[in-house]
Amino acid sequence: MSQVKGASRVYGRDWETFLIPYEQAVEELKVKLRSLRSELKRKEEYTPIEFVTGRVKKVSSIIEKAKFLNIPLEEVEKVPDIAGLRIMCQFVEDMHRVAEHLRNRKDMVVVEERDYVTNRKPSGYRSYHFIVSYPVQTADGELELLAEIQIRTLAMNFWATIEHSLNYKYRGNIPEKVRQRLVAAAEASFHLDNEMSGIREEILEAQILFETKSNTVEDILRNLEKLIVSGHVEMAAEFHQRFHDTQSEDIGKLQRLAEEIKDKLNQLHDGTS
Ligand code: 0O2
Ligand code: 0O2
Secondary structure (H helix, E strand, O other), X not given: OOOOOHHHEEOOEEHHHHHHHHHHHHHHHHHHHHHHHHHHHHHHOOOOOOEEEEEEOOXXXXXXXXXXXXXXXXXXXXXXXXXXXXXEEOOHHHHHHHHHHHHOOOOOEEEEEEEOOOOOOOOOOXXXXXXXXXXXXXXXXXXXXXXXXXXXXHHHHHHHHHHHHHHHHHOOOOOHHHHHHHHHHHHHHHHHHHHHHHHHHHHHHHHHHHHHHHHHHHHHHHHHHHHHHOOOHHXXXXXXXXXXXXXXXXXXXXXXXXXXXXXXXXXXXXXOO
């Protein structure tokens, strides 16, 4: 008979040994997802990932969850969230980008997606869940195991963390009054995400506008130089004055001036002016 390993052997299973590959999977996935964060930050000067956390479920919670899902303990590896990762994003739009990155990865296979963002739970819970099959290399060879990756905005995470701790306190029997307030708070967190998305659009629009303006200005200056080099100094000075007067005004005016200078240059080049 095999030796009983202290308190870790519960319900006929050596949990300590059983959980080793799950601990490895969580550590590996934390490193990989945090690397994805820094890679995107370096390449795009903006990262859709704010931060990543991970944990291995406690044995008591695994047993409870197996019971809840009607999974016999001999098949406990079918519990999908023994290994759990969480990716926090600033904006809902970022969640979709992160989801796409996960779908395209070659080191894991997505076996299930649950969209609690479009289909909010009655509790008010919002989040996007992936169940993935992930291979870990152990001393006994490769082991494919399930892991749950939750993607949330900071607002979703704030709500879920508080609600989770209240659920823990009340052991699932949250008083009706508190429950209603939690539903109202979930609604407020939904509006917060919407408001933030609105701001995000404005920031992106401002960035695009800035980019267009700086390209137009570069265009104008390059063409004014060409005018000077080709001996049309007076014409260049005239255009420069108009450019100077236009600078702080709207982008449309700048673009029209850029077009006018370009046309003039083309005419001079073709000898039609
Ligand atoms: P509990 O019971 O919730 O308090 P690092 O040193 O930064 O590499 P570390 O210290 O292991 O990592 O912690 P990490 O990864 O920053 O965060 C672990 C905590 O995140 C856990 O706390 C959980 O609260 C939470 N967490 C992260 N991912 C999940 C998930 O998928 N599901 C759940 N339920 N919680 C998650 P504790 O103290 O481990 O547990
Ligand atoms: P932990 O590790 O303590 O977080 P169902 O939708 O009922 O068929 P289930 O199991 O409730 O199935 O949902 P799912 O998609 O498997 O998600 C499980 C995990 O999502 C939970 O883990 C939570 O982390 C999170 N979650 C789901 N619903 C809620 C909710 O209403 N409030 C909060 N705060 N979190 C939720 P566990 O099992 O709670 O374990």
